[in-house]
Amino acid sequence: MAGAVVVGAGPGLGIAVARRFARAEVPVALIARSARVVELAGSLEREGLKALPLRADSTDVSSLRAALDAAVAAHGVPEVLVYNAAIIQQDRPGELDAERHQQAWSVNVLGALQSAAHIAPAMARRGHGTILLTGGMPRPDARYASLSLGKAGIRALTHLLDEEYGPAGVHVATVTVDCHMVAGTDSDPDLVAEHYWTLHRQARGAWQREIVHVGSTPV
DSSP states (O other): OOOEEEESOOTTHHHHHHHHHHHTTOOEEEEESSTHHHHHHHHHHHTTOOEEEEEOOTTOHHHHHHHHHHHHHHHOSOSEEEEOOOOOOOBOTTSSOHHHHHHHHIIIIIHHHHHHHHHHHHHHHHTOEEEEEEEEOSSOOTTBHHHHHHHHHHHHHHHHHHHHHGGGTEEEEEEEEESOOOTTSTTOHHHHHHHHHHHHHOOGGGOOSEEEEEOSSOO
16 A cells, blocks of 8 residues: 655654654555654554654655665555655744755745645656645745745745646645744644645645635734
């Protein structure tokens, strides 16, 4: 059975999304740059769920492609690709130098483009698949300059990928998180993760391009 690949599988939303797909008996591969990805996979296994941990830096094209290829080798061309990697930091306009802005853009946007470009053609040849990007900052915020720019890039990238691969049957969409995620609240990562499953399960004639999760815990 083809599976789900979560790029940027951290301890919050990333693992929640992986858990949601694994609960539906979809084979899951977790990709993250930290060795902690092994611990996260272990935590799912302790819940009776299976996940393949893979290490890669989303800004390193070679290692990212190698991890995606390993996921394909294990589970086949994925039914769903989730890009959840991001640099979330407070920085006001002019505070970051060019190098740090480029680093944030590389993680927040270019990694998503590289991941999709590596997997989407095979999905298109097969005639179906889902690519889901984690969005945010629906309103630019001067306290989060690099993140606001990055999430605007994700919104544009969603449109571009939909234009490129949508006609071939690939559903491209964004889950826009308009809150600070806090467990046990209406901003719980598990609640947000449900949107990814909803988008993946939508019939082609009912595709949405974006779901916005608004919680009571402000950014």
